[in-house]
Structure formats: C-alpha cells, structure tokens
Amino acid sequence: DIQMTQSPSSLSASVGDRVTITCRASQSITTYLNWYQQKPGKAPKVLIYAASSLQTGVTSRFSGSGSGTDFTLTISSLQSEDFATYYCQQSSSIPRTFGQGTKVEI
Amino acid sequence: QVQLQESGPGLVKPSGTLSLTCAVSGGSISSSDWWSWVRQPPGKGLEWIGEIYHSGTTNYSPSLKSRLTILVDKSKNQFSLKLTSVTAADTAVYYCAKVLVVQGGSFDYWGQGTLVTVSS
Numbered sequence: 001d002i003q004m005t006q007s008p009s010s011l012s013a014s015v016g017d018r019v020t021i022t023c024r025a026s027q028s029i030t031t032y033l034n035w036y037q038q039k040p041g042k043a044p045k046v047l048i049y050a051a052s053s054l055q056t057g058v059t060s061r062f063s064g065s066g067s068g069t070d071f072t073l074t075i076s077s078l079q080s081e082d083f084a085t086y087y088c089q090q091s092s093s094i095p096r097t098f099g100q101g102t103k104v105e106i
Numbered sequence: 107q108v109q110l111q112e113s114g115p116g117l118v119k120p121s122g123t124l125s126l127t128c129a130v131s132g133g134s135i136s137s138s139d140w141w142s143w144v145r146q147p148p149g150k151g152l153e154w155i156g157e158i159y160h161s162g163t164t165n166y167s168p169s170l171k172s173r174l175t176i177l178v179d180k181s182k183n184q185f186s187l188k189l190t191s192v193t194a195a196d197t198a199v200y201y202c203a204k205v206l207v208v209q210g211g212s213f214d215y216w217g218q219g220t221l222v223t224v225s226s
Contacts, residue, residue, distance in 0.1 A: 001168070034212040036152075043201055043216035044152065050210030087152055091211025094165045096142075098152040 002026050002090050006099035013104060019075040021102045023088035028068045032092035035064055035073045038101075039084045047086075048073065078104070108133040110202045110217035118196075118224050124189040128202030128217060135178060136160040140205035141185045142213065143176065145198040153198075157205060158185055192224045 003026035013019050023033065031051035036044035046055045048064035051071060061076045075082055083106060088099040114126035128141070135141060142157035156166040158176045166174050175188040189196060199221050203213040 032210055034210055036213070038152075043203075043219055044213070045216075046212045046214055049206075049212035049214075053209070055209075055212075055214070089152075089154075089213070091205075095167045096154040096157075096205075096211070098154065101151045 001095055002029060002093060002097055004088055004090055004097050004099040006086075006088055006102050008102060009100065010103040010105060012106065013078050014106070015078055015080055017078045019078050019082075019104060021073045021086055021088075021104075023066075023071045023073070023099050025069045025071075025090055025092075029090045029092035031067050032090055033064075033066065033071045034089045034091060035062075036087045036089065037082075037084045038087065044087060075104075108204060108215045110204065110215055112200060112202050112217045112220040114220060114222070116221060116223060118192055118222060119226050120193055120224055122192055122224075124192050124196060124200075124222055124224070125186065126200055126202075126220065126222070127184055127186045129182075129184045130204075131183070133204075135183045135185065136180055139207055140165075141178070142203045142205050143187045144201045144203055144213070144216075146201070146219075147195075147198045155187065155189075155200075194224050196222070197224045198222060 033051045035048040038044040052064045085103045109131045140157040143155040173190045178185045199219040201219045202217045204215040206214040
C-alpha cells in the first residue's frame, strides 16, 4: 500500500493568512494526487485533482503543486469558510489511500 | 448533477453483517466511472473500503477483503456493500462516492454519509 503522510496534523491561522499543507507519498505517484476539504458533519469535497487542477466551482484561493512523492496545497488568503480539515488522497494504485488529515483552526 | 444516497440499518450487532445500499440519481451507474465506499470512524480520518465498475469488476481494501462484498444493480442504478463479522472497530460514517477516472481518479460526488454503530 502507498502511505500518505500529511503535515502538519493541525495548524492555527488567521483570516488573510497564507496557509500551506504538505503531503508526502511513500513512493512515486506521479501526479495522481487529490485534495479534499471536509467540514464537521459533512462529506468531503474535492478541491484539487491531479495534483494541480482546480475542481470546477472551487475558488482560486486554493492551489496545488507537486509531483512524484511531494505535494502541497496552498490557500492564498484564508477566509472564515476555509476553517476545516483537509485530506490528500492518492489514486495511483489500489488501495486508494488518504492522508491522516490536517485541521485548520482559528 | 449526480446525487448519491446511502441507506441501511444504523445499528448492527457484533459478529453480524453490515449492509448498505447507495442509490445513484442524475446519472447512470453504467458510465465510465467507478463507484466507491469510504468510511470514517468517529473523530478519525477517511478510509477507502472498495469500489465497483458497472461490469461488476471490484477492487477491495486488503485489510477488509476477507469480509467484504460490493455488488452493482444496474436495473436499479445502485450499488451495495456487505461487511461480515463486524466489530466495534467497524463503527463509522459510511459514504458512497463516485470516482471520476478522467480527473485523476478523484471522488467528485459523495453521498451525505450514514452512521453505522456496531453494538449489542
């Protein structure tokens, strides 16, 4: 199985901050990396697919980069609605695996 | 717009079988996408369970494979999950989701999730 490791596990930030979350795969996944946002009591929502492509309807505050084993999700200017938990997920091979999550708090 | 809706018992006894169905609307289960199950124990992260293609081809998580069956019913545009010999560790919110292959294999549509508790 490909292990996905996110850092940090949680972070505190303020509205307007630039926030960066990293995700590392245990082996190369080229660009088969997706990012999700999950708010309490809700299903996850895809933000970024294929490492850097913005999902239709998602604000351009979110961006993704990386390839191989190291990836980054950036929120350019944190807004109140962005406080949530973020997960990376690899789709390079079965089983599809998720990172452990990064909770973004005020 | 595709919509997914999970249904099934919210309480299952230990050693019993957990059975859930995901009804798909607004799209065909015979499309060129995979249909997946993901679960989330209370307060924890996401775990991929398995997936099925409309042909009936499946992929399962190795950790659950011995207890897991995922089936598709094209006539009803739905797919289902059966997990046998459940324990408290199987208590979780269970989501069904669509895997969009052409977009990096991302889960682009999700059900609202259903909490299944394993308890006597």
